[in-house]
Amino acid sequence: MKKLKYQLFALILILLFLSPLQKRYHIFSIKQLEGDFILASKPEFSKAGWFSGKFQDQLTNYLEQHIGFRNLLVRINNQFDYSLFRKTHAEGIIVGKNDVLYEHDYIRAYLGNDFIGERTWDKKMRRLKYVQNYLKKNKNIDLILVLEPSKARYEPEYIPDWYDLAGRTISNYEFILKKADELEICYVDMNKYYRMMKDTASYSMYPQYGVHWSNYGMAFVADSLIKYLEDLRKIDMPEMYIDSLEITKLPRPPDYDAGKPLNLLWELPHKPMAYPVLSFEDNRSKDRPMVLMVGDSYYWNIYNASIPEHLFSNMDYWYFNKLVYPASWADTVYVSTINIQKEVEKQDIVLLMVTERFLHKYDFGFVDNIFNIYSPSLKPDFLYNYENKIRMNIEIFDRLAGKANYSDNTLEKLIRSEAEYLFMTTDIEKYLEIIGPRYYKDIIANDATWANAIVEKAKKKGISFDEALWQDSDYIFFTKYPEIHKKYHQLKQYEEIIRNDTTLMAVVSKKAKHYYLTLDEMITQQARILYKKDRASKK
Numbered sequence: 001m002k003k004l005k006y007q008l009f010a011l012i013l014i015l016l017f018l019s020p021l022q023k024r025y026h027i028f029s030i031k032q033l034e035g036d037f038i039l040a041s042k043p044e045f046s047k048a049g050w051f052s053g054k055f056q057d058q059l060t061n062y063l064e065q066h067i068g069f070r071n072l073l074v075r076i077n078n079q080f081d082y083s084l085f086r087k088t089h090a091e092g093i094i095v096g097k098n099d100v101l102y103e104h105d106y107i108r109a110y111l112g113n114d115f116i117g118e119r120t121w122d123k124k125m126r127r128l129k130y131v132q133n134y135l136k137k138n139k140n141i142d143l144i145l146v147l148e149p150s151k152a153r154y155e156p157e158y159i160p161d162w163y164d165l166a167g168r169t170i171s172n173y174e175f176i177l178k179k180a181d182e183l184e185i186c187y188v189d190m191n192k193y194y195r196m197m198k199d200t201a202s203y204s205m206y207p208q209y210g211v212h213w214s215n216y217g218m219a220f221v222a223d224s225l226i227k228y229l230e231d232l233r234k235i236d237m238p239e240m241y242i243d244s245l246e247i248t249k250l251p252r253p254p255d256y257d258a259g260k261p262l263n264l265l266w267e268l269p270h271k272p273m274a275y276p277v278l279s280f281e282d283n284r285s286k287d288r289p290m291v292l293m294v295g296d297s298y299y300w301n302i303y304n305a306s307i308p309e310h311l312f313s314n315m316d317y318w319y320f321n322k323l324v325y326p327a328s329w330a331d332t333v334y335v336s337t338i339n340i341q342k343e344v345e346k347q348d349i350v351l352l353m354v355t356e357r358f359l360h361k362y363d364f365g366f367v368d369n370i371f372n373i374y375s376p377s378l379k380p381d382f383l384y385n386y387e388n389k390i391r392m393n394i395e396i397f398d399r400l401a402g403k404a405n406y407s408d409n410t411l412e413k414l415i416r417s418e419a420e421y422l423f424m425t426t427d428i429e430k431y432l433e434i435i436g437p438r439y440y441k442d443i444i445a446n447d448a449t450w451a452n453a454i455v456e457k458a459k460k461k462g463i464s465f466d467e468a469l470w471q472d473s474d475y476i477f478f479t480k481y482p483e484i485h486k487k488y489h490q491l492k493q494y495e496e497i498i499r500n501d502t503t504l505m506a507v508v509s510k511k512a513k514h515y516y517l518t519l520d521e522m523i524t525q526q527a528r529i530l531y532k533k534d535r536a537s538k539k
Contacts, residue, residue: 112169117412150356203274209259235287280310295353321364
């Protein structure tokens with residue numbers, strides 16, 4: 001035992017001696033760490049920083065992150081924690097039963113803990129239906145929603161027991177299927193296809209240490225999707241062949257994408273994986289449609305397998321509806337900088353592909369952009385747009401999703417409340433034009449002293465509390481924003497006129513069906529049209 005202590009002490013001394021030499025001269029070649037992180041930079045000395053202690057904290061952080069052998073020491077620590085406790089140091093990576101790795105967000109989505117609400121999905125799916133119809137009837141473009149598979153839904157049996165699977169609620173995926181069937185929306189459910197193959201597939205459809213579909217599973221999905229497109233468009237595309245399968249225990253990208261960020265000393269033992277060897281029919285007389293793919297990282301497997309290159313006339317891929325590929329290989333090109341309408345109208349097919357983890361973001365804003373382009377007479381839905389901003393913001397959405405799990409409010413209500421606050425603080429006048437006296441009503445109702453004063457006022461006037469509250473709220477609205485107050489009430493008057501006029505209601509009802517809006521939404525739109533006409537006639 002005494003000898004071992006001396007040996008360990010000697011090893012520590014050697015490491016302490018070699019550490020600065022390794023940092024300066026890189027004597028040993030050490031593997032870099034995987035993951036998306038930025039090392040701290042060396043802080044600049046200042047008196048203010050020294051006396052506040054900020055400089056010392058920053059310097060300590062810098063030295064810790066830049067010591068020699070740091071990457072090796074991190075891997076040793078990670079390996080120790082993983083091997084003994086199945087503890088990971090990779091954000092969001094969950095170790096399931098049989099060492100199957102998941103990402104937490106997929107499990108959250110499967111459990112229904114990120115469900116954005118029936119009202120929200122009703123609106124989103126109606127917009128999708130309108131855009132699908134418009135593009136098909138006016139441009140002969142097929143817009144297809146493709147629901148990619150989810151590892152948590154495909155293999156829920158390996159999800160750790162500390163997740164409450166028995167408490168599952170309706171998920172975004174399940175509600176989309178329900179609404180899509182109701183509205184007769186054109187979609188492809190690859191989740192269903194994947195689960196059908198689960199008992200018959202010869203090799204892994206999902207890698208044990210990956211979160212994307214395996215190359216093996218992707219090949220079958222791609223083949224199925226191609227046949228679907230051929231049938232939908234009544235075309236004959238070049239054939240794709242699976243010539244053979246290369247079987248290996250060494251996973252190829254991206255089949256180890258959940259294992260890499262664990263930053264272990266050794267790669268985890270992998271089951272044999274199958275990699276299809278693809279070939280394509282070289283027949284230029286066959287149909288090769290123009291196809292735009294809008295979606296997440298699942299499509300990279302299809303893209304990198306050269307399937308679009310051989311079967312489509314183009315390789316357009318809008319990654320998360322943000323980056324334009326292949327243009328971004330040469331220089332970063334953003335979707336926001338291109339003519340969206342022009343690019344969409346070049347296509348025969350638009351594939352909107354998304355996996356369950358991202359369904360709360362759904363189409364990453366694509367359908368809303370197209371809806372606005374092809375419904376120019378409609379006024380923007382400002383509150384809905386602010387809700388979308390929140391759903392697209394990872395930090396805010398995750399905070400609200402977590403809060404919904406331990407509060408009485410649904411995630412949908414929390415998002416609406418956050419959106420109203422963001423709208424109000426960004427553009428109070430536009431907000432009041434839509435919300436009206438309710439803004440002041442909520443302020444009064446949440447102030448105990450003010451609310452008690454309203455109670456006394458109601459008693460003196462012999463009216464109800466709600467009526468007195470409304471009168472005070474409306475009066476404050478008038479005194480602070482008289483012009484907006486006037487416009488708000490005029491718009492409400494036009495809404496009442498429409499509701500009480502059978503001829504106008506017939507027109508509004510027809511418009512609502514055309515745009516796939518609710519009757520209330522269309523009445524609000526029509527009231528604004530009448531208000532605008534009335535204003536123009538008085539000039």
